[in-house]
Amino acid sequence: MDTVTRPRILVVGAGFAGVGCVRRLERRLAPNEADLTLVTPTAYQLYLPLLPQVASGVLTPQSIALSLRRSPRYRTRIIPGGAIGVDLRAKVCVIRTITGRIVDEPYDYIVLAPGSVTRTFDIPGLTDNAFGLKTLAEAAYIRDHVISQLDLADASQDPAERASRLQFVVVGGGYAGTETAACLHRLTYNAVRRYPRLDPGLIKWHLIDIAPKLMPELGEKLGSSAQEILRRRGIEISLGVSIEKAGPEEVTFTDGRVVPTRTLIWTAGVVASPLIATLGAETVRGRLAVTPEMSLPGHDGVFALGDAAAVPDLDKGEEGAVCPPTAQHATRQAKLAADNLLAALRGEPQRPYHHRDLGLVVDLGGRDAVSKPLGVELRGLPAQAVARGYHWSALRTNVAKTRVLTNWALNAIAGDDFVRTGFQARKPAKLKDFEYTDAYMSPEEVAAHVARTSRGEV
Ligand SMILES: Cc1cc2nc3c(=O)[nH]c(=O)nc-3n(C[C@H](O)[C@H](O)[C@H](O)COP(=O)(O)OP(=O)(O)OC[C@H]3O[C@@H](n4cnc5c(N)ncnc54)[C@H](O)[C@@H]3O)c2cc1C
Numbered sequence: 001m002d003t004v005t006r007p008r009i010l011v012v013g014a015g016f017a018g019v020g021c022v023r024r025l026e027r028r029l030a031p032n033e034a035d036l037t038l039v040t041p042t043a044y045q046l047y048l049p050l051l052p053q054v055a056s057g058v059l060t061p062q063s064i065a066l067s068l069r070r071s072p073r074y075r076t077r078i079i080p081g082g083a084i085g086v087d088l089r090a091k092v093c094v095i096r097t098i099t100g101r102i103v104d105e106p107y108d109y110i111v112l113a114p115g116s117v118t119r120t121f122d123i124p125g126l127t128d129n130a131f132g133l134k135t136l137a138e139a140a141y142i143r144d145h146v147i148s149q150l151d152l153a154d155a156s157q158d159p160a161e162r163a164s165r166l167q168f169v170v171v172g173g174g175y176a177g178t179e180t181a182a183c184l185h186r187l188t189y190n191a192v193r194r195y196p197r198l199d200p201g202l203i204k205w206h207l208i209d210i211a212p213k214l215m216p217e218l219g220e221k222l223g224s225s226a227q228e229i230l231r232r233r234g235i236e237i238s239l240g241v242s243i244e245k246a247g248p249e250e251v252t253f254t255d256g257r258v259v260p261t262r263t264l265i266w267t268a269g270v271v272a273s274p275l276i277a278t279l280g281a282e283t284v285r286g287r288l289a290v291t292p293e294m295s296l297p298g299h300d301g302v303f304a305l306g307d308a309a310a311v312p313d314l315d316k317g318e319e320g321a322v323c324p325p326t327a328q329h330a331t332r333q334a335k336l337a338a339d340n341l342l343a344a345l346r347g348e349p350q351r352p353y354h355h356r357d358l359g360l361v362v363d364l365g366g367r368d369a370v371s372k373p374l375g376v377e378l379r380g381l382p383a384q385a386v387a388r389g390y391h392w393s394a395l396r397t398n399v400a401k402t403r404v405l406t407n408w409a410l411n412a413i414a415g416d417d418f419v420r421t422g423f424q425a426r427k428p429a430k431l432k433d434f435e436y437t438d439a440y441m442s443p444e445e446v447a448a449h450v451a452r453t454s455r456g457e458v
Contacts, residue, residue, distance in 0.1 A: 040080070189203070
């Protein structure tokens with residue numbers, strides 16, 4: 001059969017949702033049933049829940065970057081680049097490749113799984129002075145940055161500079177922010193022993209959140225346990241507080257406190273990828289409004305899932321509830337989205353998304369953790385075993401499993417290491433530099449561009 005006559009399936013994004021969907025389609029599509037293409041800026045699927053452990057050096061960056069090309073069975077064509085617009089009417093996705101070339105990719109079926117970006121607010125100085133923790137580059141950068149603060153504080157004769165370099169602020173009391181503060185605090189706490197000139201008492205980590213509780217999804221008792229563990233370690237937790245303004249050497253909290261610091265890590269939530277806005281379709285708080293079958297109403301062959309989509313949560317029992325942006329949902333939605341796409345292709349009925357909550361695991365570094373597998377509350381070593389066991393089993397490849405296990409074992413035996421690589425030393429890189437949120441077209445620009453290319457003008 002000629003390839004041109006086969007339906008073209010385009011998957012956008014190689015995260016939990018996109019890769020899960022591609023792998024399922026690869027397994028279930030007959031060899032000549034359709035052509036499968038994946039567009040992704042990176043050559044790996046990032047296992048984001050372990051990013052805090054990369055930022056603190058427990059894991060090497062490579063160990064949570066799962067190759068897209070490991071198995072010879074994979075038959076998907078991969079376009080290295082990012083989608084910058086989708087014309088739903090013309091069924092064309094506009095892509096900027098990693099060399100900067102703009103290419104148009106026509107499709108018959110599209111799966112939108114570009115995930116999310118860090119949610120920021122209109123806080124003066126925030127995007128210029130804060131780090132996010134959504135990409136591998138950010139995690140590796142933060143690690144180097146934190147260690148360089150110790151090195152520079154150690155070398156400085158100026159008490160004010162020392163104090164500002166040894167204070168660190170993490171905003172966001174969800175699992176991402178809490179784990180980040182916990183893991184990085186541990187790194188600096190262990191590292192300072194190697195700096196005999198530094199007073200350990202000067203090292204101070206702040207974890208702040210505008211909400212009245214850390215990780216409310218853990219429930220009252222477990223949430224308080226996590227808070228207690230962090231407070232015992234010396235992390236200053238401020239609730240009901242956010243950032244008033246951020247500068248390169250100090251941060252002002254909304255309660256009036258001015259904290260001298262060169263490290264502001266912003267993990268206060270996510271919003272859907274800006275790609276979703278290029279569609280000009282209905283959204284729910286920025287996420288694409290889809291049916292429980294994960295298809296876009298009024299547009300044949302368009303599916304969306306994961307952090308980028310507002311998939312109705314039929315099991316919550318609340319009118320209008322949508323699934324929260326978690327890897328757990330993205331992974332499970334991926335399988336069903338692939339099945340529903342196949343059903344659409346074959347003219348069969350589609351199924352709505354249902355789930356059973358598996359619980360939550362929070363690794364606080366060392367032997368500390370809290371977890372709630374299937375509603376059972378655990379603390380300490382049992383919680384740590386569940387947290388690590390869960391992440392380990394969720395890693396998709398055996399190579400990644402081996403790398404992560406080896407790293408954990410090495411860290412348990414040899415302790416943390418404090419090597420500053422210096423790869424990015426002369427390139428200050430903050431939130432706005434890592435997530436490329438300004439790369440996208442507007443819906444009008446997409447339509448005009450596609451019309452021009454169809455007339456052969458581009
Ligand atoms: C620090 C941290 C800790 C977390 N911990 C947990 C946890 O413990 N448990 C849990 O369930 N969830 C956790 N999450 C949330 C979880 O990681 C996300 O919900 C999950 O990654 C969503 O999957 P996704 O496939 O929708 O998006 P992602 O996994 O983010 O994948 C999106 C993919 O799309 C690519 N992409 C982006 N834009 C484009 C574009 N324009 N064109 C093409 N490709 C694009 C990206 O490069 C990426 O590969 C955590 C998140 C963070 C940041």
